[in-house]
Amino acid sequence: MTDILDPADPRATFGRTVEERFSHRLTLNVPSRGNPKVERLIERLNADDEMYALWLAANVNAVERLQMTDHGPVHVKIVMNLASKLLRVVMAAGVQPGVVVNYGMTPEDAEVVVVLASLLHDVGMSIHRKDHEEFSLFVAQMKLRELLPEIYPHPGTAAIVRSEVLHAIIGHRSGGSPLTLEAGVVRVADALDMAKGRSRISMGIEGTMSIHSISAAAIEAVHIEAGVEKPVRIRVEMSNSAGIFQLDQLFREKLKGSGLEPYVEVEALIEGEEEKRLVQTAYRL
Structure with a gap:
């Protein structure tokens, strides 16, 4: 195996002890825009050794045993x-959002709901890849x-939020059918982690290029970004047209059925080539 990441990168984990992996611990941060509930959750999670x-x-x-792309803290x-x-x-x-409506x-x-579902959607991978979405639930x-x-002292409110988070988690699976904006957002965001950094580990393992x-x-x-024809524009920068596979075969599947189709347009720009493709029409159902 060849680990081609910087040793300080949390994804660079091959052959490390638990202590060594924790020594390169990643700190979570997200623009909270003054949301004290999100700020407190991030504070709690950054101090949670079991979660990490x-x-x-x-x-x-995902990476060391199945030679897949990154599914960890990064x-x-x-x-x-x-x-x-x-x-x-x-x-x-x-x-x-669903909790508002x-x-x-x-x-x-x-x-x-979105922050927690995003952070917890793949924890079932700690058990197994197969059916990991279901494992993530429990x-x-x-x-x-x-x-x-701590965030929602009323047990009923906490139970509602917990149910909404679990719904968003299961909605990210293949064929998932999100029923809320929150779940659709998590499903689409999961597919948008497609930039080259996520593939660097598997690209560095002999025989795993695909x-x-x-x-x-x-x-x-x-x-x-804010869109032109639709409220949201997702702009993807590529070094060559091989990246179209990510959009046509992977991202398209996650956008389909997410509930976000009416709101999202996608533009793929290929740097250094006279090649520009608007793929938003491919996602109109």
Whole structure:
């Protein structure tokens, strides 16, 4: 095996002891925009050794044992930040989250749901890749019972938020059918962690190069912006057209059925080539 990441990168885990892995611990941060509930959750999670160990275990199964892409602390942090930004851009266009529509809660509560679901969506990988979405539910249930009472002292409110988070987690699986804006946002954000950094481990292991790793290596950056024809524009920068595979075969599947199709347009720009492709029409159902 060849670990081609910087030794300080939390994804660079091959052959390390638990203590060594923790010595390169990643710190979570997300623009809270003055949301005290999100700020307190991030503070708690940054101090939670068990939670970090679960993310490490998920990545050991994904990267070291199955030679897949990153599913650990770097991945969930990226998904959390992408999902939080996507939620805010869609809400700014007047779309209301499920907890607001159905329970009279606030947009800040919707952010709590999205942050927690993003961070917990892959914890089932600590058990096994197969059916990891279902495994994530009962691992997340355990952690949510620890985290939520401090933020939501009323047991009924905590139970509602817990249910919304679990719904968003199961909605990210293949064929998942999100019923809320929050769940759709997490599903799409998971697919948007497609830039080349996520493929660097598997690209460095002899014999594991595939269209998945090659296409991911072609993605330079992903940006979420206010849209032109739709409320949200996802702008993807590529070094070559191999990256189109990520959009046509992987991202498209996650966007389909997410509930976000009416709100998202996608633009893929290939740097250094006279090649520009608007792929948003491919996602109109």
